[in-house]
Amino acid sequence: MAREYSLPNGRIKDKMEEECGVFGIYDPSGRYSVANLTYLGLHALQHRGQESAGICVNNHGEFNLHKGMGLVTNVFDEEKLSSLDEGEMAIGHVRYSTTGASKVVNAQPLLVKSIKGELALAHNGNLVNSGELRANLEYHGSIFHSTLDTEVIAHLVARSFKDDIIEAFTQSLQQIKGAFSIVAMTKNSLIATRDPNGFRPLSLGRLGESYVVASETCAFDIIGAEHFRDIKPGEVVVINKEGIESFRYYEERPYNFCIFEFIYFARPDSIIGDQSVYLARKEMGKQLAREMKIEADLIVPVPSSGVPAALGFSEESGIPYDYGILRNRYVGRTFIQPAQDIRDLKVRIKLNPLKEIIEGKRVILIDDSIVRGTTSKQIIKRIRAAGAKEVHMAITSPPVTHPCYYGLDTSRRQELIAAEKSVAEISEYIGADSLTYLSQEGLLNSIKANGYGFCTACFSGDYPVEVDKVKKEG
Numbered sequence: 001m002a003r004e005y006s007l008p009n010g011r012i013k014d015k016m017e018e019e020c021g022v023f024g025i026y027d028p029s030g031r032y033s034v035a036n037l038t039y040l041g042l043h044a045l046q047h048r049g050q051e052s053a054g055i056c057v058n059n060h061g062e063f064n065l066h067k068g069m070g071l072v073t074n075v076f077d078e079e080k081l082s083s084l085d086e087g088e089m090a091i092g093h094v095r096y097s098t099t100g101a102s103k104v105v106n107a108q109p110l111l112v113k114s115i116k117g118e119l120a121l122a123h124n125g126n127l128v129n130s131g132e133l134r135a136n137l138e139y140h141g142s143i144f145h146s147t148l149d150t151e152v153i154a155h156l157v158a159r160s161f162k163d164d165i166i167e168a169f170t171q172s173l174q175q176i177k178g179a180f181s182i183v184a185m186t187k188n189s190l191i192a193t194r195d196p197n198g199f200r201p202l203s204l205g206r207l208g209e210s211y212v213v214a215s216e217t218c219a220f221d222i223i224g225a226e227h228f229r230d231i232k233p234g235e236v237v238v239i240n241k242e243g244i245e246s247f248r249y250y251e252e253r254p255y256n257f258c259i260f261e262f263i264y265f266a267r268p269d270s271i272i273g274d275q276s277v278y279l280a281r282k283e284m285g286k287q288l289a290r291e292m293k294i295e296a297d298l299i300v301p302v303p304s305s306g307v308p309a310a311l312g313f314s315e316e317s318g319i320p321y322d323y324g325i326l327r328n329r330y331v332g333r334t335f336i337q338p339a340q341d342i343r344d345l346k347v348r349i350k351l352n353p354l355k356e357i358i359e360g361k362r363v364i365l366i367d368d369s370i371v372r373g374t375t376s377k378q379i380i381k382r383i384r385a386a387g388a389k390e391v392h393m394a395i396t397s398p399p400v401t402h403p404c405y406y407g408l409d410t411s412r413r414q415e416l417i418a419a420e421k422s423v424a425e426i427s428e429y430i431g432a433d434s435l436t437y438l439s440q441e442g443l444l445n446s447i448k449a450n451g452y453g454f455c456t457a458c459f460s461g462d463y464p465v466e467v468d469k470v471k472k473e474g
């Protein structure tokens with residue numbers, strides 16, 4: 001019997017989910033509408049979070065914030081955008097909640113006022129010691145308005161003995177642990193920083209005389225900005241009328257960049273560490289073809305994230321590729337439904353096999369990952385119903401056996417099918433004729449990101465940063 005998986009907040013899903021996307025712009029020339037460019041940047045980053053969106057504009061120390069629930073296009077219309085007074089800088093955020101409930105009080109950017117001045121924060125990632133820090137802050141009198149990790153940072157800044165807000169912010173970075181790519185805004189400066197492991201992406205770009213910062217370079221393309229470089233792990237970049245300054249708040253250490261950004265999350269048209277995400281995915285498909293020796297008639301991707309890998313697989317194996325499943329692009333990327341029967345229906349609404357392509361064929365179905373297995377099971381069932389003779393499942397990542405505490409929502413360990421079942425058992429559960437996962441070595445060999453090393457904890461359980469008890473127990 002299909003098992004029903006639900007999260008503490010009642011959601012049921014079968015894919016890893018992104019947590020957030022951040023964007024920032026500093027335009028001293030006044031040439032651009034920073035609110036409009038931030039809106040466009042968030043639009044490009046929408047795949048990183050669909051639950052809430054927000055923009056905060058700074059007009060010479062006057063902060064103007066608007067945020068709400070839903071997609072960027074739901075939260076902002078022309079009137080709302082023009083109500084954000086123009087200014088010389090802005091930051092924006094799209095959110096998928098893994099920390100804090102899905103409600104507007106938890107939408108970002110977070111704007112706080114303390115004796116040190118105003119501070120706007122937009123955070124992508126997950127702090128692994130926020131439980132301890134929050135308990136300690138509350139014990140000493142701090143009052144929290146949200147359940148966001150990000151608010152912990154705001155309180156640390158407010159309580160810092162440093163008078164200068166940038167020094168106080170830097171000091172707070174030394175107290176937090178885990179994954180954080182942050183864009184922040186003070187009265188005079190735009191700040192961008194990344195945690196010492198560099199778990200989540202954050203890039204710096206130029207648009208004429210202006211500087212832009214974004215979770216992914218696809219947000220630069222949409223506004224015509226040029227990718228300049230990635231923000232380094234443990235680095236703080238401060239941009240203001242004096243120019244751009246960079247310093248480290250943490251000693252240099254090896255990268256532990258989230259490998260799932262390459263496997264699934266990041267947009268294929270983004271560049272990370274000089275590596276095209278699209279080409280890395282294609283290479284994963286080629287590598288998988290080298291590792292998987294099965295005779296078949298047709299390569300079919302699970303749309304749309306399986307497409308680059310399927311093309312690579314086809315190129316390497318010589319087996320023809322075709323669109324055997326069509327995706328309804330007007331259905332969201334997540335499966336958020338209250339009951340099993342409705343979720344199955346949603347798979348049907350979202351993906352439809354093409355009988356004319358599949359009938360009588362031995363199909364290799366390519367996908368990026370299996371988290372709970374329920375969606376794979378449905379897809380295979382539908383492909384068989386469309387007349388496939390054999391269905392072999394090929395996955396461009398190793399089995400996900402451990403949850404993520406660094407900003408991706410993989411849910412709890414007991415909900416991960418590979419934590420409980422062997423590859424043969426998973427294959428049987430999803431109804432495939434065979435199941436092949438890409439080896440970890442093959443996966444790592446497929447990515448040539450300059451200077452990058454990778455976190456692979458969800459395959460191995462070797463967590464690069466220790467997770468506090470509160471966080472582990474959810």
Ligand code: SF4
Nearest residue numbers: 258259404455457458
């Ligand atoms: S545990 Fe997995 S999903 Fe989380 S950061 Fe590491 S590689 Fe990414």
